[in-house]
Amino acid sequence: MFVNSFLIYGSKFFSHYQSIINQQKEQFSISYIRAIAAVAGYSLYRPEVDNDSVDLGIVSRGGTGKIFSPRLEVQLKCTSRGILDENYIKYPLNLTYQERLPIRGTGDLVKQDNHFILKNPQNLQIEKI
Template sequence: MKKKKEQFSNIYLQAVTTVAGYSLYTPSVDDDSVDWGVAAKGGGIGPISAPRLELQLKSTSRDIQDNHFIRYPLNLKNYDDLRMDNFAIPRILVVVLIPEIPEDWLTQSETELCIRNCGYWTSLRGKPKTQNTNAVTVAIPRTNQFTVLALQSIMEGISQGVQP
């Protein structure tokens, strides 16, 4: 089931990125908690051309949300890798919530394909070191939905020199 969730979250990311107008790449080895990279083409709207973004992609069907936050238990290695602030390419965490039952993951008709639930993003850049030894529960605001508009905004910010 874990592999199915991973593949489903990859499809979610691919759909959002494609509609946003960017390309995706994957590192050959995930040593630095980077599963995917997002790349814009050529000249952007800001002084930085061809902005890029790297991300760690997670998925879960556990009930980890309340009215305001997604509270995801992130492996300590991933937390430490993503909290560093000296990367040439900014990094974010994206957590995709998936229904428990695979048959509920999507619906389709002749006119639409609906992927169920939602992805959320956060930057851990500059977060403090922790005394935890296994995991850190990361609180992602529910307003940080990983949507086409959100990704475009992040990429436009990077082209202006603004780190997410």
């Protein structure tokens, strides 16, 4: 009986610990983007309800092109796994997230200087937003 109680308590402890780690990762991701946006002069907004897998929105005030105050909505990911392979980022997305992306395709995401560039795009499809 003692062993069963310990196993149940141990699994609850691990679940609680994992929940805390995930919350810390989420806060780290948000803080990181806030710092980058502040330096670049952009504003951020955070949807109250996460229905569409949008964690933050990045807004540029004004603008000189055809779109006034352009916005970019992002879903943040933070991991402790090794996802860097030289100049590549390899992060597996589960099917739920892949289905929600307005841009689909495959290719090589390469870091050049301070930018990421999609090289060798294949089967690239851009859905109407």
